[in-house]
Amino acid sequence: MATRKPEPLVFELSRPGRGATAQYPAAEAADVPEAFRRRQPPPLPEVSELQAVRHYTRLSQLNFGIDTHFYPLGSCTMKYNPRACNSLAMLPGFLGRHPLAQVSTGQGVMACLFELQEMLKHVTGMAGVSLTPMAGAQGEFAGVAMIRAYHRARGDLARTEIIVPDAAHGTNPATATMCGMKVREIPTLPDGDVDIAALEAALSPATAGIMLTNPSTLGVFERRIVEIARKVHAAGGLLYYDGANLNAILGKVRPGDMGFDVIHMNLHKTFSTPHGGGGPGSGAVGVGQRLLPYMPVPVVAREGELYRWLDERDLPESIGRLSGFMGNTGVLLRAWVYMRILGAAGMRRVAEYSTLNANYLLARLKEAGFDAAYPGRRASHEFIVTLKRQAREQGVTAMDFAKRLLDHGYHAPTTYFPLLVPECLLIEPTESESREELDGFVEALSAIRREAETDAAAVKSAPHTMPVRRLDDVRAARQLDVAWKPAAT
Amino acid sequence: MPYIPHTSEDVRAMLDRIGVGTIDDLFDEIPKALRIDALEGVPDALTEMDVARLAGARAAADGLPLNFIGAGAYEHHIPAPVWALVTRGEIYSAYTPYQAEASQGTLQIMYEYQSMIAGLNAMDVSNASLYDGASALAEACLMAVRAHRRSKSARILMPSTVNPAWRHVARAITEGQGLKLDAVPYDAATGRIDPKSLAAFAGEDITAIVVPQPNFFGQLEDVDALTRWARANGALVIAAVNPVSLALLSPPGEWGDGGADIACGDAQPFGVPLSSGGPYVGFMACRMEHVRQMPGRIAGRTVDTEGTPGFTLTLQAREQHIRRAKATSNICTNQGLLMTAATIHLALLGPAGLARVARACIARTNDLVAALGQLPGVRAAFSGPRFHEAVLKLDRPVAPLLESLAAEGIIGGFDLARDYPELGDALLVCATETRTRADIESYARALGRALGRPKAA
Numbered sequence: 001m002a003t004r005k006p007e008p009l010v011f012e013l014s015r016p017g018r019g020a021t022a023q024y025p026a027a028e029a030a031d032v033p034e035a036f037r038r039r040q041p042p043p044l045p046e047v048s049e050l051q052a053v054r055h056y057t058r059l060s061q062l063n064f065g066i067d068t069h070f071y072p073l074g075s076c077t078m079k080y081n082p083r084a085c086n087s088l089a090m091l092p093g094f095l096g097r098h099p100l101a102q103v104s105t106g107q108g109v110m111a112c113l114f115e116l117q118e119m120l121k122h123v124t125g126m127a128g129v130s131l132t133p134m135a136g137a138q139g140e141f142a143g144v145a146m147i148r149a150y151h152r153a154r155g156d157l158a159r160t161e162i163i164v165p166d167a168a169h170g171t172n173p174a175t176a177t178m179c180g181m182k183v184r185e186i187p188t189l190p191d192g193d194v195d196i197a198a199l200e201a202a203l204s205p206a207t208a209g210i211m212l213t214n215p216s217t218l219g220v221f222e223r224r225i226v227e228i229a230r231k232v233h234a235a236g237g238l239l240y241y242d243g244a245n246l247n248a249i250l251g252k253v254r255p256g257d258m259g260f261d262v263i264h265m266n267l268h269k270t271f272s273t274p275h276g277g278g279g280p281g282s283g284a285v286g287v288g289q290r291l292l293p294y295m296p297v298p299v300v301a302r303e304g305e306l307y308r309w310l311d312e313r314d315l316p317e318s319i320g321r322l323s324g325f326m327g328n329t330g331v332l333l334r335a336w337v338y339m340r341i342l343g344a345a346g347m348r349r350v351a352e353y354s355t356l357n358a359n360y361l362l363a364r365l366k367e368a369g370f371d372a373a374y375p376g377r378r379a380s381h382e383f384i385v386t387l388k389r390q391a392r393e394q395g396v397t398a399m400d401f402a403k404r405l406l407d408h409g410y411h412a413p414t415t416y417f418p419l420l421v422p423e424c425l426l427i428e429p430t431e432s433e434s435r436e437e438l439d440g441f442v443e444a445l446s447a448i449r450r451e452a453e454t455d456a457a458a459v460k461s462a463p464h465t466m467p468v469r470r471l472d473d474v475r476a477a478r479q480l481d482v483a484w485k486p487a488a489t
Numbered sequence: 490m491p492y493i494p495h496t497s498e499d500v501r502a503m504l505d506r507i508g509v510g511t512i513d514d515l516f517d518e519i520p521k522a523l524r525i526d527a528l529e530g531v532p533d534a535l536t537e538m539d540v541a542r543l544a545g546a547r548a549a550a551d552g553l554p555l556n557f558i559g560a561g562a563y564e565h566h567i568p569a570p571v572w573a574l575v576t577r578g579e580i581y582s583a584y585t586p587y588q589a590e591a592s593q594g595t596l597q598i599m600y601e602y603q604s605m606i607a608g609l610n611a612m613d614v615s616n617a618s619l620y621d622g623a624s625a626l627a628e629a630c631l632m633a634v635r636a637h638r639r640s641k642s643a644r645i646l647m648p649s650t651v652n653p654a655w656r657h658v659a660r661a662i663t664e665g666q667g668l669k670l671d672a673v674p675y676d677a678a679t680g681r682i683d684p685k686s687l688a689a690f691a692g693e694d695i696t697a698i699v700v701p702q703p704n705f706f707g708q709l710e711d712v713d714a715l716t717r718w719a720r721a722n723g724a725l726v727i728a729a730v731n732p733v734s735l736a737l738l739s740p741p742g743e744w745g746d747g748g749a750d751i752a753c754g755d756a757q758p759f760g761v762p763l764s765s766g767g768p769y770v771g772f773m774a775c776r777m778e779h780v781r782q783m784p785g786r787i788a789g790r791t792v793d794t795e796g797t798p799g800f801t802l803t804l805q806a807r808e809q810h811i812r813r814a815k816a817t818s819n820i821c822t823n824q825g826l827l828m829t830a831a832t833i834h835l836a837l838l839g840p841a842g843l844a845r846v847a848r849a850c851i852a853r854t855n856d857l858v859a860a861l862g863q864l865p866g867v868r869a870a871f872s873g874p875r876f877h878e879a880v881l882k883l884d885r886p887v888a889p890l891l892e893s894l895a896a897e898g899i900i901g902g903f904d905l906a907r908d909y910p911e912l913g914d915a916l917l918v919c920a921t922e923t924r925t926r927a928d929i930e931s932y933a934r935a936l937g938r939a940l941g942r943p944k945a946a
Contacts, residue, residue, distance in 0.1 A: 038737055330765070
């Protein structure tokens with residue numbers, strides 16, 4: 001990929017009277033009454049079918065994706081998205097079905113969804129699963145809303161606080177706020193585990209629950225999880241498991257066994273549904289016995305040989321509906337295909353080989369002279385390298401490394417998250433990468449470090465081979481240009 | 490091993506490099522008592538061929554019935570290029586464009602999408618999509634409360650003519666923040682809000698009113714009068730619109746005097762298949778003055794260090810990964826893939842194609858109402874203009890009729906008994922440009938046969 005002439009906006013290709021006319025239905029005279037009518041046609045582009053196809057093909061070529069590049073974006077689990085998942089989810093019988101059609105005409109898709117619910121129950125060790133949340137953040141919302149509903153149903157209205165470790169994803173505190181909860185942040189110890197003394201100090205009769213990611217966003221397993229669960233439960237709170245890092249433990253240890261009461265799973269991470277340039281996600285939730293009555297509806301049930309949707313009539317205490325129908329069914333079908341192809345043994349291998357790849361990459365980077373943020377710890381499926389030393393000695397930051405990696409043909413790891421590790425790269429290789437790919441990545445990072453010693457300017461001005469150089473984010477926010485407007489006529 | 494490339498030599502060499510004996514040793518920080526040896530209750534692996542056969546049989550069993558339901562999800566022709574492009578690996582397997590320089594394709598598509606959505610709604614700005622129409626409406630209610638600082642009530646008028654599922658979702662999502670959603674009744678003759686009925690709220694602190702267009706019954710609301718009422722009473726206007734209708738209907742930005750403040754809806758009709766309920770794509774657009782209260786990703790056009798135009802995520806200070814507990818929403822992803830489908834779909838149709846689709850929808854729905862209305866015991870429930878849905882009143886319960894139609898391969902509409910019991914035996918039907926006159930005739934014949942049978946006891 002070399003610097004090239006920018007691809008024009010589709011609006012700039014437009015010429016009045018042009019169009020992809022094969023797509024138009026036959027002309028009809030019907031119209032809306034005059035009083036309701038739009039005065040000017042909407043400012044949409046007028047292009048030929050070929051122009052549209054060429055334009056969007058060219059735009060796609062400006063992207064890195066898993067299919068084209070190693071994409072070790074920490075906490076995002078950018079593993080191979082099997083093509084079978086897409087083609088089978090798009091079978092006409094699934095694709096053409098209206099969600100409100102009689103369930104007698106949807107037994108096939110519901111069988112798949114029911115099996116998915118059951119498999120997710122077993123891999124998480126929970127008592128029930130609802131597939132409706134449409135993304136991880138909505139799964140989090142469902143989880144905290146269920147915790148809230150549980151306390152309220154017991155008449156315990158004082159529980160208004162959610163405890164969140166400082167290493168948590170930003171969605172955790174944002175979710176707590178959306179649910180009308182107050183956030184209490186607790187610190188992390190230097191070894192990466194939760195500060196239990198701080199947790200004890202934070203627990204009170206106001207504690208509704210705690211949101212934890214385990215392994216944490218620091219890439220380490222929370223070793224005292226059983227103790228944490230005991231303390232939170234003893235204080236009357238519930239434990240919420242953020243499933244962002246479920247890939248690391250799939251089939252090896254289950255959140256339900258750790259003591260969690262509710263969990264969301266990012267099917268687009270662990271179960272390999274596509275990230276699609278930022279969605280659709282899918283944030284199925286699993287719950288323990290106590291929260292079963294509060295699950296978001298609908299949920300698939302099997303009665304004899306027939307499947308049907310459980311709704312508010314079946315679950316009157318449900319937190320309600322989170323999507324217009326039943327969640328991102330097409331995404332759920334992709335996860336179902338993936339899980340059926342993997343099977344029980346394949347799911348365990350996900351954890352095993354993602355962990356193997358992460359620990360191998362960590363070992364190689366340490367040998368190459370990079371600093372692990374938590375050197376005494378085993379990596380989970382991801383780990384953090386801190387470039388604090390390079391920043392201090394060469395003035396080359398984690399952002400500079402990230403941008404230069406693009407020139408080497410690697411998508412950058414997650415940068416500057418978690419916020420508590422300075423100059424960090426959060427690196428998640430996933431199980432689907434080969435050893436050669438990991439070795440190549442080590443060589444690229446090593447080459448950038450050498451370059452930083454001899455020609456820091458080249459690193460600081462990277463990328464050099466992308467369609468654009470570093471972009472002016474400040475200008476983007478100050479001189480806001482977020483929509484093309486037709487020239488005034 | 491499916492999707493795992495490691496040879497046994499690789500594994501050996503990698504473990505040696507790490508300095509452990511087995512892969513299991515890598516899990517030694519997890520307390521032993523917690524670890525499991527096998528996954529119970531999960532079936533064994535199948536090959537791709539086996540899963541394809543199973544999925545194929547189930548999809549075939551669900552069949553391809555002739556569909557006459559809308560009710561929030563609409564069947565439209567999807568041009569072949571849309572999904573051929575959307576499933577290109579560079580789009581399908583990319584993530585949120587955190588590294589803008591390696592994501593210019595996704596970012597430019599977001600910008601084009603935002604431009605199209607803003608243009609359709611005659612609004613200044615759009616975000617890069619939300620999950621679906623229902624959750625977009627919920628986010629719009631929360632946004633209105635943030636944006637309307639003078640209003641202290643967090644009270645939203647939510648007419649009964651808004652999609653009932655969307656109302657449920659809005660309630661579930663806004664309840665934790667204490668929003669009050671008050672119903673507004675509809676007129677029994679026209680199936681739309683009577684602007685005069687709002688007099689009951691005059692003088693009260695109302696944060697916003699939701700105005701659906703067309704409404705859940707397919708009827709056209711008097712959006713200008715409702716918007717003027719809101720202006721006069723200090724309330725914001727949240728438009729909940731069907732985006733196809735905007736090819737012909739006055740856009741939210743031009744309603745009443747000064748237009749709506751926020752427009753939202755589901756862009757599923759643009760290139761997104763029905764797909765048994767999702768994934769769809771919520772949209773939201775607003776006036777510039779509210780942009781900093783808008784949730785979700787937004788792409789902006791800027792320049793690089795050499796002055797070349799380029800795109801980046803912007804106004805991120807609103808978002809959860811920066812603002813954490815003080816973010817405008819917890820939302821993290823948009824619906825990137827579906828947003829891309831909508832953008833390509835709109836680029837192919839353009840203003841002329843979209844207007845043709847909208848006119849064909851009106852024509853086919855008129856045909857459908859005329860054909861079914863000739864049957865004994867069937868009549869249109871409401872007078873007044875509509876878009877591509879209509880409520881029919883029947884002389885007997887709807888559910889058994891729908892079951893018998895389904896047995897003949899016809900999905901006859903949405904039974905309103907549960908959400909609108911006051912309408913009696915009422916059915917919501919929809920015909921888009923995808924239904925031919927022959928389709929409509931076969932529906933009318935099948936319904937005629939079903940009605941010809943004795944009424945169920």
